[in-house]
Amino acid sequence: MIAVRTAALLVCLSCPAAAEDWIALTGPEITQALTARVLGYPDGTLQDFKAGGQTIAGAARGRWTVQGDLYCSVWPPSDRWDCYDVARSARGLDIRFTGDDGSVTVGRYVDLQ
Numbered sequence: 001m002i003a004v005r006t007a008a009l010l011v012c013l014s015c016p017a018a019a020e021d022w023i024a025l026t027g028p029e030i031t032q033a034l035t036a037r038v039l040g041y042p043d044g045t046l047q048d049f050k051a052g053g054q055t056i057a058g059a060a061r062g063r064w065t066v067q068g069d070l071y072c073s074v075w076p077p078s079d080r081w082d083c084y085d086v087a088r089s090a091r092g093l094d095i096r097f098t099g100d101d102g103s104v105t106v107g108r109y110v111d112l113q
Contacts, residue, residue, distance in 0.1 A: 021089060021090045022087040022088070022089060022090070022096055023087055023088050023089075023090060024069075024085065024086075024087050025069070025086045025087060025088055026069050027066045027067075027068055027069045027070075028066075029088075030066045030069070030070075030071050030086045031066050033086070033088060033095060034049040034064070034071065034086075034095070035049060035051050036049065036050070036051050037049050037109060037111075038109070038110045038111065039095060039107030039108060039109060039110065040107060040108050040109075040110045041105065041106075041107050041108075042106075045057050045058055046058075046110060047107065049064060053065055055073060060075055061076070062074055062075040062076065067083060069085070070083040070084060070085060070086070071083065071084050071086045071097060072084070082099065083100075084097040084098055084099050084105075085097070085098045086098075092112070093108055093109060093112050094106050094107065094108050094109075095107050095108075095109070
């Protein structure tokens with residue numbers, strides 16, 4: 001019985017989909033995931049990612065780009081670009097942005113709800 005439990009545990013640990021429900025995105029995948037899409041956030045904000053690199057969230061207008069495997073954005077009046085790791089939920093509905101400081105923001109595609 002112990003051998004069966006151990007084998008079952010090893011099988012479960014070797015299944016990445018079961019152990020992880022977020023899939024890290026590469027630069028090209030980030031571009032594909034965000035270009036011409038709108039994400040909604042828990043606070044009700046909608047963020048529109050324009051193909052030309054403009055991003056709009058409420059009344060705020062910023063710029064976005066992909067550098068390597070990171071999503072980067074700048075929001076005037078600041079001229080500082082902040083970059084984030086990006087992951088997609090296994091179901092494909094949510095996008096997670098993780099900052100250098102460990103902060104996490106999750107948005108959901110408004111057209112896939």
